[in-house]
Amino acid sequence: MIAEHVGTDFREQLKSGIAAAAEMRNQVKRVRVVRRNRELLARHDRQVVTVDGAPRIAHVVPDATPLQARRANRDEVVAALRAAGIDYFCVRSSSETSAAIAVREEDREQVLTALRQACRIRPGYVVPIRKGQPHEESALPGYGPGPWKRVAHSDVFRCTWYLTDQTGRLILGLRYGCDVEFWRRDGDNLVSPRRNVVAESVPVAEPSVEADDSLFTDLAPLSGERDAEPVPVRTRPAFAAVAVGRRTFPIDVVYTWVDGSDPEWLRQRADFSDTPYHDEAANAARYLSRDELRYSLRSLHLYAPWVRNIYLVTADQTPPWLNTDHPQIKVVSHKDVFRDPASLPTFNSHAIESQLHHIDGLSEHFLYFNDDVMLGQEVLPQQFFLPNGLGKFYLSPALVPFGASSPEDPPVAAAGKNNRRLIAERFGDNIFQKMKHVPHALHRSVLDEIEREFPEEHRRTEASRFRSTGDISVASSLHHYYAFHTQRSFPGEGLVYRYCDVGKPGVERVLGRLLAARGAHVFCLNDTTSTEAELSRQQALMARFLDEYFPFPSPYERGADN
Missing domain, CATH: 3.90.550 (Spore Coat Polysaccharide Biosynthesis Protein SpsA; Chain A)
Structure with a gap:
């Protein structure tokens, strides 16, 4: 009886010690995150904002709009891929607010390295996409090594650079991010990892073309309207074709x-x-x-x-x-x-x-x-x-x-x-x-x-x-x-x-x-x-x-x- 009682007390003490050690590690981790956030904020015009109870580093853009946030996130991904010499093309996803970019599965390691570096230079967030749209609380800081292990084998993941105004009252986050899709080679074709409304495969050797951004989201004004400059994006011919069901009137x-x-x-x-x-x-x-x-x-x-x-x-x-x-x-x-x-x-x-x-x-x-x-x-x-x-x-x-x-x-x-x-x-x-x-x-x-x-x-x-x-x-x-x-x-x-x-x-x-x-x-x-x-x-x-x-x-x- 005495030995059993001692064993029970020991087990409880051991559990308490493990919990205390875990809490100490979490506190150290939180201090490191706060310190890292402060260092990042000190170098640029950024703010820490709260989204669904979680802190996020947001880049201050005084007059940012949802369409601009969508384009900015796409451009960040494109710039990183181009700098690394990685081939890509834009696709028409099911979302109007988030962009989507296709890369080859064989380039996975180079893609991950390029985007990890981009998120370190300009703090961004990453989240794997499995079914439907990701939730804000699932976004992880892309300027640390851990989150990239979470998406290392994902068919699709999203990169997002949060934007806000000077007051922090308007926050444009994960909803406007850019999805990165890994298209696998199947013979002479590249095959999409998920369905889209245009094409699920394209020829490997097919040359890229330019198309207006309005073909990829109905948020964008029609090409040539309002005397606005066209916004060309790199894509494949199928995604540059005008589909039935696209608005053509002002x-x-x-x-x-x-x-x-x-x-x-x-x-x-x-x-x-x-x-x-x-x-x-x-x-x-x-x-x-x-x-x-x-x-x-x-x-x-x-x-x-x-x-x-x-x-x-x-x-x-x-x-x-x-x-x-x-x-x-x-x-x-x-x-x-x-x-x-x-x-x-x-x-x-x-x-x-x-x-x-x-x-x-x-x-x-x-x-x-x-x-x-x-x-x-x-x-x-x-x-x-x-x-x-x-x-x-x-x-x-x-x-x-x-x-x-x-x-x-x-x-x-x-x-x-x-x-x-x-x-x-x-x-x-x-x-x-x-x-x-x-x-x-x-x-x-x-x-x-x-x-x-x-x-x-x-x-x-x-x-x-x-x-x-x-x-x-x-x-x-x-x-x-x-x-x-x-x-x-x-x-x-x-x-x-x-x-x-x-x-x-x-x-x-x-x-x-x-x-x-x-x-x-x-x-x-x-x-x-x-x-x-x-x-x-x-x-x-x-x-x-x-x-x-x-x-x-x-x-x-x-x-x-x-």
Whole structure:
């Protein structure tokens, strides 16, 4: 009994000693990592950022975007391979945000050595890829020897150089890395280690060619658009061929905007104003500018770099911060789009939206944004338009009340009822659902057709200076239902969307979750209920949230480094 008791105590002491020794080794290892990180940071403009609870060395790039991060990671890998004299070619992977480069299996040791050296010179991270996308917590520092043993036999691994802005609030990490694929030789062909959407093998002796980056990710603008310089990449002929299902048409963006604090605009509104028919139509919060447009444009620059031109439709107003010299920005006066000058000035968004297809130079396919709509992460053209031109609309669970419009209806409900009557008379069925507050995918030709098909209702809406019970909502609802019935649009799915009424209680918690997760493709910050007394507090709250989410200026702002 005594011997057994002593043995048990000894085993427990031995376990404790082993655990203490392991903890000591871990502490030494952590000290070494911290010291190594400090040495690396001291030599360059870098920051330590936290991603999913783990520290990462990030390189400070003041105006980095997801597309730029994708290209930068690819270029780092390419530079390392070229310096080592290793042959490679770019492939079209299943990811839009990460690049992929193919190398020969027989060059494995040279590839590993070249990339290990690249990650030592400019600290980067590496992670093996087995199935699907890697997770942030699996990224290992490539400037140490250990991680390379983890990928020494991987068919595919990812190299990533984390980027951040000066504040460390925007972090572009593993999602934008560059995959390295080892293609094995099989006779006269090189065979891919994983499936892609173009070619699973290429001839060994086939010469490389150059192709534009837009063939490898739908995030990139089409070649030749916006007078941008082409971005050539080295590839094989199969990956340089234009595939069926690739978008070939331009997509523009249209904003409508008003500065509700402008004295001249307020004077005009007072000159024409009677008591609006509904309290919501009269709410000052609807006209208040919280600089949402500035941040919506920042979101567009970050997350939709494939957009061609941006049209801002205004009542001869221009935000003082807007860089009107930027080649993408086009400021359009109401006078240039309203066919009947007697309809101006107007204070009715339904009226303004009914005239958007009159914008000179506007593309057939375009997105209509309200300035309170933001992109929360990368969006792709096919989330709004199929490559064959069909548009997508996103139905809301909110319903249009049944029955005829009446003075008691809020403006949105009244317009929805009027839309329903037109669709029922023309096509024989009824509208019941509203649309989500997302960018509306519109066809210029459909809007023109609606003006011809429903001339009386269209003219009545155009002539209504304030929202009225006779309005139709052309751009945000009627277009989608009309295009659906004429086989030009259909209901879309998969766009993650959040709606936030900033005048409602608990908005701070909603915005905090939105900022922490950054999981929405689109979010809308609307306000239809705030009183004059609440506007100042809402202004401060919105400013803090938007500045955290979009911390640095876009090229569309004066004084930004373009």
